[in-house]
Amino acid sequence: MKLTFAGMDGIIILSAFAVIMLVIGYLSGRGEKNLHHSLSGYYLAGRNLGFIALFFTLYATQYSGNTIVGYAPSAYRTGFSWLQSISFMTIIIGVYLLFAPRLYVVAKRKKFITPTDWLEFRFKSKAVTLLSIFLMLWGLGNYLLEQLVAIGQAVAGMTGGTIPYQIAVIAFVLVMLAYEWMGGMKAVAFTDVMQGIILMVGIxxxxxGALYLVGGNFSEVTNYIQQSEPAKVAVPPAETSINWLSMLVLVGLGASIYPHAVQRIYSAQSERTLKKSFARMAWMPPITTGLVFVIGIVGLMLFPNLDTGGSEQLVGLMANKIAAIHPIYYWMMIIFFGGIVAAILSTADSVLLSFSSMLSNDVYGKFINPNASEHKKVMVGKVGGIVAIFGLLIIAWNPPGTLYQIFVLKFELLVQVFPAFVLGLYWKKMSAKPVFLGMLIGAALSGYLTLTGHKTVYGIHGGVIGLMANFAVCVLGTIFAKATAKSALKEEDVSVLELKA
Known part of the structure; x- marks a missing residue:
């Protein structure tokens, strides 16, 4: 994603973004006496995020480095079948609406902090809680790694290599840690507003600019591709279509239960605010992922015959050409790429905050020191998050595979939590033992297929195969359980679940 034109101008814009984020972090924490002494205050912004903050923090979290840096190259390599990216971003919103309003009511009444608080309340099982903690931390760690790689690539590319990849990662990680330490979720949400607006306008x-470079006629682009690479506009083979459907399931179900996304449900000011935010989010896939898809397709005409490594630089190559059109485009490209870095950071800070909350509330608070004060739990989470992120930096130093490959891997295990998380909201008789066995078998099967190189079987992702086994065990295990093996729910718990029935 190298920009040959940016150099010092890129450094100036990035420095300005860094200063703005630090100021937002400082102002978010100033005067908030209980911020660092309350789990809900630090990790959920006091459960008081209004519509604008909630919408933009959802937007900036869902549309991150992969949206621009990763999805346009994927469209370039895949062709028109990458239209699936619009579909799976849309289905995520549909799945949210399936469970988010109901979960919000339960979470508000029971004062949940993390996603596994819901699972602990629902199933009263340490085994279910521990396994779900592991799977969610795995997903968060993988996602955070992806963002660290994207930060390094984006900053190094934007500054024309003036700031090396490794230095870029460290510098912006320190900025992120600083403003998150000062303001918690409140700082994260307010920086997301700035980042989300810049990302929208920049796309x-x-x-x-890209359409201007090809004469402003998209039909010419499709005619060119039809002649030069007809396979990329042809009806995809059956296995590709199956893979598309598999991806919809994997991403649609997996992304909807991201811990940091679930915590935004908890953070909403009201159920009305939550529904209003998701209603606006439903419009975002076509005008964000859809436009990025078009950018990748246009790139086939502007830069034909790029290999995999070359296609990963597509966005930077196109930006160099767009910047040469006019000085206005030059500065818009620099600001936009600064916005890309900020948007990547906005996802990384959300993931890190959620990772820290699970370390403090779930691992430390539930299993190591249940009697710890909330202030101590917050501090444990902060320090644990710092340790975790510098551990991931070691991996990010020599990043494995393309961004898209990293993106896919995190869902294989995370999605195994979905049956317990969502079915448990609607099926009161669902019991803990089948849930645990389903998650364990699904995760083991998905992990085995991934580690042995079988990421897909006849186009179906290993995570989806594991999920099918998971659902089967959960459902059949509950149905055929002995009459004495009843759910651990108490009468008062059932009444909570029936609030939204």
Missing amino acids: FVFLI
Whole structure:
């Protein structure tokens, strides 16, 4: 994603973004006496996020480095079958609406902090809680690694290599740690507003510039691809279509239970605010992922015959050409790429905050020191998050595979929590033992297929195969359980679940 034109101008814009984020972090924490002494205050912004903050923190979290840096190259390599990216971003919102309003009511009444608080309340099982903690921390760690890689690539590319990859990662990680330490979820949400607006505007400007370079006629682009690479506009083979459906299931179900996304449900000011935010989010896939898809397709005409490594630099190559159109485009490209870095950071800070909350509330608070004060739990989470992120930096130093490959891997295990998480909201008789066995078998099967190189079987992802086994064990295990093996729910717990029935 190297920009040959940016150099010192890129450094100036990035420095400005860094200063703004630090100021937001400082202002978010100033005067908040209980911020660092309350789990809900630090990790959930006091459960008081209004519509604008909630919408943009959801937007900036869902549309991150992969949206621009990873998805456009994927469209370039795959062709028109990458339209699936719009579909799986849309289905995520549909799945949210399936369970988010109901979960919000339960979470508000029971004062949940992390996603596994819900699972602990629902199943009263240490085994279910521990396994779900592991799977969710795995997903968060993988996702955070992806963002660290993207930060390094974006900053190094934007500054024309003036700031090396490793230095870029360290510098912006320190900025992120600083403003998150000062303001918690409140700082994260307010920085997301800035980052989300820049990302939205920048995508439109980028697309306008890209279309200008090809004469403003998208039909010419499709005619060119039809002649030069007909396979990329042809009806995909059956296995590709199956893979598409598999991806919809994997991403649609997996992304909807990201711990940091679930915690945004908890953070909403009201159920009305939550529903309003998701209603607006439903419009975002076509005008974000859809436009990025078009950018990747246009790139086939502007830069034909790039190999996999070359295609990963597509966005930077296109930005160099767009910047040469006019000085206005030059500065818009620099600001946009600064916004990309900020958007990547906005996802990384959300993931890190959620990772820290699970370390403090779930691992430390539930299993190591249940009697610890909330202030001590917050401090444990902060320090644990710092240790974790510097551990991941060691891996990010020599990143494995393309961004898209990293993106896919995290869902294989995370999605195994979905049956317990969502079915448990609607099926009161669902019991803990089948849930635990389903998650364990699903995770083991998915892990085995991934580690042995069988990421897909006839186009179906290993995580989806594991999920099917998981659902089967959960459902059949509950149905055929002995009459004495009843759910651990108490009458008062059932009444909570029936609030939204």
